[in-house]
Amino acid sequence: MSDEERPRPMVLQPVANVLVRGLLSTPGVARGIGKRLITLYVVGRKSGKRYTVPVAYTPYEGMLLIGTPFAWGRNVRPGQPLEVRHLGRKRVADVEVVSDEAGVVRDYAVIARANKNFAGFNKIGFDEAGEPRAADLHRAWTFGARVLRLTLR
Secondary structure, three states: OOHHHOOOOOOOHHHHHHHHHHHHOOOOHHHHHOOOEEEEEEEOOOOOOEEEEEEEOEEEOOEEEEEEOOHHHHHOOOOOOEEEEEOOEEEEEEEEEEOOHHHHHHHHHHHHHHOHHHHHHOOOOEOOOOOEOHHHHHHHHHOOOEEEEEEEO
16 A cells, blocks of 8 residues: 555645634534534643644534544543533543444444545545445555544533
Protein backbone atom coordinates (compact mmCIF):
# COMPACT_ATOMS: atom_id res chain seq x y z
CA MET A 1 0.00 0.00 0.00
CA SER A 2 1.42 3.31 -0.99
CA ASP A 3 1.69 6.26 1.33
CA GLU A 4 -0.39 8.20 -1.24
CA GLU A 5 -3.45 6.22 -0.14
CA ARG A 6 -3.17 7.52 3.42
CA PRO A 7 -5.66 10.26 4.37
CA ARG A 8 -4.00 13.64 4.87
CA PRO A 9 -5.28 16.79 6.58
CA MET A 10 -6.22 19.64 4.28
CA VAL A 11 -3.51 22.25 3.74
CA LEU A 12 -5.60 24.88 5.50
CA GLN A 13 -6.87 22.48 8.19
CA PRO A 14 -5.65 24.63 11.13
CA VAL A 15 -7.51 27.67 9.77
CA ALA A 16 -10.65 25.61 9.11
CA ASN A 17 -10.47 24.16 12.65
CA VAL A 18 -10.37 27.65 14.22
CA LEU A 19 -13.39 28.72 12.18
CA VAL A 20 -15.38 25.56 12.93
CA ARG A 21 -14.52 25.67 16.65
CA GLY A 22 -15.86 29.22 16.76
CA LEU A 23 -19.06 28.28 14.98
CA LEU A 24 -19.59 25.25 17.23
CA SER A 25 -19.36 27.46 20.32
CA THR A 26 -21.76 30.12 18.99
CA PRO A 27 -25.29 29.72 20.39
CA GLY A 28 -27.88 29.24 17.68
CA VAL A 29 -25.33 28.50 14.96
CA ALA A 30 -24.04 25.46 16.87
CA ARG A 31 -27.44 23.79 16.85
CA GLY A 32 -27.48 23.84 13.03
CA ILE A 33 -23.96 22.74 12.15
CA GLY A 34 -23.71 20.67 15.31
CA LYS A 35 -26.04 18.07 13.83
CA ARG A 36 -22.94 16.49 12.27
CA LEU A 37 -20.02 18.21 14.02
CA ILE A 38 -18.77 18.01 17.60
CA THR A 39 -15.79 19.50 19.43
CA LEU A 40 -13.61 17.15 21.47
CA TYR A 41 -11.29 18.38 24.23
CA VAL A 42 -8.41 15.91 24.17
CA VAL A 43 -5.43 15.97 26.55
CA GLY A 44 -2.08 14.79 25.19
CA ARG A 45 -0.83 11.62 26.90
CA LYS A 46 2.77 12.80 27.12
CA SER A 47 2.56 16.58 26.84
CA GLY A 48 -0.55 17.15 28.95
CA LYS A 49 -1.47 19.81 26.37
CA ARG A 50 -5.18 20.30 25.75
CA TYR A 51 -6.27 20.02 22.12
CA THR A 52 -9.60 21.28 20.83
CA VAL A 53 -10.58 19.10 17.89
CA PRO A 54 -13.72 19.70 15.80
CA VAL A 55 -14.77 16.48 14.05
CA ALA A 56 -17.70 14.97 12.20
CA TYR A 57 -19.75 12.31 13.94
CA THR A 58 -22.36 9.76 12.96
CA PRO A 59 -25.26 8.99 15.32
CA TYR A 60 -25.62 5.24 15.68
CA GLU A 61 -27.54 3.11 18.19
CA GLY A 62 -27.58 5.83 20.86
CA MET A 63 -23.90 6.67 20.41
CA LEU A 64 -21.87 9.09 18.34
CA LEU A 65 -19.28 7.39 16.12
CA ILE A 66 -16.12 9.29 15.23
CA GLY A 67 -13.61 7.71 12.87
CA THR A 68 -10.08 9.05 12.62
CA PRO A 69 -6.80 7.97 11.08
CA PHE A 70 -4.91 10.78 12.85
CA ALA A 71 -2.56 10.66 15.83
CA TRP A 72 -4.74 12.86 18.05
CA GLY A 73 -7.14 9.90 18.35
CA ARG A 74 -4.48 7.94 20.26
CA ASN A 75 -4.67 10.53 23.03
CA VAL A 76 -8.25 9.53 23.85
CA ARG A 77 -8.11 7.17 26.78
CA PRO A 78 -10.52 4.25 26.81
CA GLY A 79 -12.76 4.26 29.85
CA GLN A 80 -11.94 7.88 30.79
CA PRO A 81 -14.70 10.44 30.29
CA LEU A 82 -14.10 13.00 27.57
CA GLU A 83 -15.24 16.60 27.58
CA VAL A 84 -17.08 17.58 24.40
CA ARG A 85 -19.15 20.45 23.01
CA HIS A 86 -22.29 19.07 21.39
CA LEU A 87 -25.02 21.31 19.94
CA GLY A 88 -23.42 24.30 21.64
CA ARG A 89 -23.30 22.78 25.14
CA LYS A 90 -20.29 21.43 27.00
CA ARG A 91 -20.97 17.87 28.06
CA VAL A 92 -19.15 14.79 29.22
CA ALA A 93 -19.09 11.62 27.17
CA ASP A 94 -18.13 8.09 28.04
CA VAL A 95 -15.70 6.69 25.47
CA GLU A 96 -15.05 3.32 23.97
CA VAL A 97 -12.03 3.24 21.65
CA VAL A 98 -12.26 0.70 18.85
CA SER A 99 -8.90 -0.18 17.29
CA ASP A 100 -9.20 -3.88 16.40
CA GLU A 101 -9.57 -4.67 12.71
CA ALA A 102 -13.08 -6.15 12.85
CA GLY A 103 -14.41 -3.27 14.96
CA VAL A 104 -12.83 -0.52 12.87
CA VAL A 105 -14.01 -2.09 9.60
CA ARG A 106 -17.56 -2.50 10.99
CA ASP A 107 -17.80 1.06 12.35
CA TYR A 108 -16.03 2.72 9.40
CA ALA A 109 -18.62 1.05 7.14
CA VAL A 110 -21.44 2.56 9.23
CA ILE A 111 -19.84 6.01 9.10
CA ALA A 112 -19.03 5.79 5.36
CA ARG A 113 -22.64 4.82 4.50
CA ALA A 114 -23.96 7.82 6.46
CA ASN A 115 -21.30 10.35 5.44
CA LYS A 116 -20.04 10.28 1.86
CA ASN A 117 -17.56 13.10 2.62
CA PHE A 118 -15.98 10.91 5.30
CA ALA A 119 -15.81 8.04 2.81
CA GLY A 120 -14.17 10.22 0.16
CA PHE A 121 -11.65 11.72 2.58
CA ASN A 122 -10.69 8.24 3.80
CA LYS A 123 -10.58 6.90 0.23
CA ILE A 124 -13.39 4.43 0.81
CA GLY A 125 -15.18 3.55 -2.40
CA PHE A 126 -18.51 1.79 -2.85
CA ASP A 127 -19.40 -1.36 -4.76
CA GLU A 128 -22.28 -1.71 -7.23
CA ALA A 129 -24.67 -2.47 -4.36
CA GLY A 130 -23.75 0.82 -2.65
CA GLU A 131 -21.76 -0.84 0.14
CA PRO A 132 -18.33 0.40 1.24
CA ARG A 133 -15.55 -1.69 -0.34
CA ALA A 134 -14.10 -4.17 2.16
CA ALA A 135 -10.55 -3.67 0.84
CA ASP A 136 -10.81 0.10 1.41
CA LEU A 137 -12.13 -0.38 4.95
CA HIS A 138 -9.29 -2.80 5.71
CA ARG A 139 -6.75 -0.33 4.26
CA ALA A 140 -8.07 2.39 6.58
CA TRP A 141 -7.41 0.10 9.55
CA THR A 142 -3.87 -0.73 8.34
CA PHE A 143 -3.13 3.02 8.27
CA GLY A 144 -4.07 3.31 11.95
CA ALA A 145 -7.74 4.20 11.82
CA ARG A 146 -9.69 3.93 15.02
CA VAL A 147 -13.24 4.72 16.06
CA LEU A 148 -14.37 6.60 19.13
CA ARG A 149 -17.78 5.49 20.34
CA LEU A 150 -19.15 8.31 22.49
CA THR A 151 -22.12 8.07 24.82
CA LEU A 152 -23.18 11.51 25.98
CA ARG A 153 -24.14 11.91 29.62
